[in-house]
Amino acid sequence: MSMCQFAVPLILPAVDSNSHTFLLFGLRDIVKRWIPNNQRQQKEYAEESIVQHSIPVISFVRLGEYSLSKSKILNQVLSPEEQAHDFFVHHDINGGDVNRKIADGLVEVAWYLPAGMESDLFHDPITITNLRGDLQNNKKPFCFLSKISQTVFIFIEDNKALESHHFTDINVSCKNYFFIINLQSSKIIDGKLKTFLTNLSCVESRKYLFMIHKDNKDTARKNIEYLTKIFPDLKQNIIVLNPRISQERQISIKLQVLMKELTSKKENTNALQDMAQVAYDVRIDVDENCKECKDTRTLALEITKSIGDVAVYKKETMKLQGDAWIELAKLEKELCQMKNQGNLSGQAYKSQLIKRIEDLRRQQSQQRLPEDMKKFLDALIRMSKEVLPFFLKWLKFYLDAISRDSILQVQQTEEKGLGKNISDRNLGMEHFLRELGQFYEAECFMKESGEIQDRQRKFHHLPEIGARLLLDGFPLELIDGDASNIPL
Template identity: 35%
Template structure:
C-alpha cells in the first residue's frame, strides 16, 4: 500500500494532528526548539493539532507527565459551574464525546515518523530520561514495514553498577546501543484479559515507587483505540545501582514490549525471538497446533503466560503446546483464580531473574541491525542523512584522537625537563600555578 494514495489511516491521522506536511519534509530540531507564544503559555491543548506540540514541550522539559495529553473541551472547562438539574445535558451518557482524545502511543509514533534523525535522537534521549519506554521497532501502517531505531538511540548513555563493582563502589557508563545485555521480550497472542503493559509497570517498579514505564489501558487516554501504533515494539532498561532495596535485578537487562497480536506482526515477533534471551507470550486462549510458536527456529526461551481467571482459558491446549515445545514447569506461568497481581508479578520476576542469571545470550542494539536486515526490517542508520552525520562525527573524533596521541608523545619530554629543574624553580612554578 503506497504512501501516495490519499486518505489512508496514517495520512488522515497526521492531518488531524497537523503533522502531514512533516511526513515527507521531516520536522527539524530548530522547529522543536523554537520559542513562541505556544511554548511559553501553559494552556492545555484544545484541538488535536495542539497535542503533539504540547507533548514535545513537556518532553523537552523532561516532564514525566508529558504522555498525559488530551484536549480540554469548553464543556470540561465549565463543568464546575453550578447548574440546576434542568440545565444538565445528559446526552453524553448515551454517546460520550471521545473524538478529541488520542492514544499517547499514536502521538509518539506520529512524531517519530515525521521527525528527522536528530529530532528522533532528542525524543529518544528525553523519553529515556523520563524513564519512558523508547521505540525499538517503529511501524508504518501505510507501508506495512517497520524500522529499527538504532540511530535514534545513539545518544542514550546509561550508568549502572554491576555486581563486580559493588566493593569498589564504581559505576559502568556505556552507550546503551553498544551495551551487550540479555533482552527479555513480552508479546501477546490473540486477545488477552491480562494487561501485559500494566503488569510490566508493576514488574519494573519497586515497593517504594511505582512508575508507568509503558503506556497501558488504565492510564489517561491509554484505553483509546490505537490507530497507527499497532506493531510498535518498545524497549526499556532495568539497570542495577548496587542498592539491594532498589534493584529489581542484580544484573542489567533490556525489556522489550510488542504492541498488538503476534499473529498480525510476525516479522516483529521473529525479530524478538532471534534477539532475545527469552520471550514471554501472554494469552487467554491457545491453539495446541499454534504454528506461530512451533514452526519458528527460536533462539529465545519461550515462556507461556496465561490467565485462568478468564472464561476462555483451557488447560489442555497449554499442556499440548508445552509438550510440543518441550517446555519445563518453570516456562509456564498461569495466573490462577486464587492469585492476585502482587503474587503474579513476584512469580514473573522470579522467571525473568532465572533467565538473566543463567542465559549467556546477550546482544547489543548495534548487533540487532544485521538480524533486522535479514528479516526485511529497515534500519534508520542506513539512511543517507544518518550516514553523512556519522562520517562527519568520525572525522571529528579522529582529529581528537590525533591530538591526544600528540600530547602523549610530548609527556616523556616534559617529564625530562621537569627533572632538570632546580628545587627553587619547581617551587616558583607551583606558586605561579596557584595564582592563575
C-alpha cells in the first residue's frame, strides 16, 4: 500500500472491543527516499526507515458530521492540482461508498516527501494522519494524536446534530489545535456553537479558519458581521466559498499555505518508534509489546551488534563466499564448457578442474561456523512457525539499516575517488543463507568422498529448513549475482 502511495493503518481499532493497537511493528518495513531541503542544490537524497526518522506530524479529525469529505480534502492538500492522487479512500472513488463497519476509530497515515524540486508543495517531509469517524466516539486515538502532533486540524460544522456534542469539552486553548469551522447557510444562533466561538475568540493563538457559503447572501453577511465583532483578525482567517469552484479545492489551497507556515517552525518532531510510550500512556496497545516480538528483537540485536565495517564483517564472518565462491562458480562453469582446455587432453583438463574444486571444498569444510551464524542457524531450527517471522523481520530491519548507512558512506567517498564496491557494503539475510548453503555443499562433498560419516554431519537439515521457509512465504534467493552461481 505504501509503495503505491496509499495511506496505511497507524492505529487499528478492535472489532469486538473498545481497544486500539498502534501498528509500529507493521510499519517498520516501510523505507522512504527524499531530498532534504538543505540538500536541494547537491541533489543528495536521504533514505531511511520511516519509523526511525523524526518528521513533524499533522493530524486531521472531525467533530460531528461534516458535509465535505475530509479525506478528499487531504488528497488535494498532498497533490499538485494537475496530478491528483487518492492517498486516502473517500466516497467518490471506486468502492469508497461501501458502508463503514470497522473503520470508525481507525487512524491512517501518509507521508509527503519532497523531491528537491521547485514544484514541491512542501520542502520538508510531513507525516499526515487522518482519524476516521467522530472524535467524540474515539477519544483514545484523538488523545494520542493530540500528544504526538505538531498541529491537529479539527473540522467542525454548524449542523443541528452538533448540538448533542459538547463543544465546551474541547480545550480551545490547546496550542496545537487548529479549528476549521464550516458555517453553512444557517445563521449562528444561541447555543453550544455560539458559546464555543466566544471561548475561541479569547484564545491568543488565533488558530482558526472559517468557511462561509454564498448560497444565502443575507445569512452569510450576518454571520460575517457577528464573527467580525469577536474575531479582530477575521480577514486572514476566513474563506468565502465560491459555489462555482470545488469547495474541497478551495479549502485545500488554504490548508497548504497554513501547513507550510506551521511546518517551517520545526516544532515537536518525533520518530514514530518514539511514540510507543505515548500510546501506552493513553492505553493504546502496541503491537511490539508481545513476548515473541521482544525476544526475537533481542536476538536480532545480538547478531547484528558486532557489525561495524560491513565489508570487513563479510570478509571475516562469511569466508565461504567472496573470492573462493566466485572461483568455484567459474570452475563449475568451465567444467561444463571446457573453453580453456589448451593443449591438454579432455580427460586431463577435466581431472585438473575437479581436483581444484575438491581442494576448494575441503578448504571450505575446514572453516568453523562463526558465532553469529550459529545464533542464526539455531533460531531457524528451534523457533516455531509463529515466532520465526518476528525474528526474520527484525533481522532484516537491522541488516537493511546497517547496509543503507554503509552504502551511503561509499557513495559519498566515491565522489572523491575513495569508494569501494557497493556490493561489498550490502549485507542482507540472503548472505547468511548463502553462507549456510556453502557449508551444506562443502559437507555434502565430504560425505560423497567418504571423508566424513553420516553421524558427523551438522548441516543435513538445511534443505528442510529452506523448504519450510518457502512454504511459510519467505523468499529464498536461488541465484547469486555476485558469484553468478545457482547453489542448488
